Amino acid sequence: MQTLSAFDSRLADAAGVSVASSTEIHGGEGAGLPMLIVENALGRAELTLQGAHLTSFVPAGGRELLWLSPKAAFVPGKAVRGGIPLCLPWFGGHPEGKPAHGFGRNQPWTLVGAEALSDGTTRVTLELLPNDATRALWPHDFVFRLAVTVGSALTLALRVEHRGEVTVPFSCALHTYFAVPDVTLADIDGLDGCTYINTVGGANTRHAQQGTLRLDAPTDRVYLDVPAVQTIRTAQGTTHIESDTRSAVVWNPGDFALNIADVGEAYRHFVCVERGDVFDDALTLAPGDVYEKWLTLSFS
């Protein structure tokens, strides 16, 4: 298991952040993955150091906002199913057959900052630097940083510094799995009028969203140039999603999930609304460029 260095542990302790193994929290075989538990009077979050991957966020007095698959495996090198995988430095399939959604979610990140802030929130900052595995997939220098602020809302601030020597294509998404009682009864707003690309079965057809979105079949859509805010309304309340990214991918595999080992029947209990910059909204980074975007989740 990846361990926290002595320096990391001191950082965590100073901010009241605790460290645990996924096996202690979620069961399973072996040592699992090291996790951080960030808790204060306003809210509580859990994340694995692998992938800087949020697996839980509960505002104080509220309910769990994130869906974690009951079949999630906490295995080094394998992305955890659910929560908020970070897809970068590319989103989706790669033209040369490299792993889907990049390598950010599979790599061990390092805790480089932890602070209890004066407004009662707690912020932890994780970093990924190049290593042999990343160089094999992406032969460029970079600094990826994710600052996670836990309070009554959860904020993720992503910073990508391109330290390579050539201009590179770049796309990314904060691939959030939201917990819903029944995916077919969740009302998704904040996309009305937006152009989307329907990618189910490799279709790649373009359409315009009309009104509220409800999912009654396998859905995989890339919404372009979306407003800052989307909401997911269920009988339990409303989840608010706000970001300065341009795209939103809405995904639920429906029955296809029966062929996804770590999802299965549980597909009924989540919907992904993934804010990011993908497809037409993807960009290029020139040497020295810095990409900075944020995502905030809250519940009412």
Ligand SMILES: O=P(O)(O)OC[C@H]1O[C@H](O)[C@H](O)[C@@H](O)[C@@H]1O
């Ligand atoms: O199974 P994963 O690699 O985690 O990808 C899960 C899903 O991610 C996004 O939502 C894509 O739009 C989907 O096409 C993909 O199936």
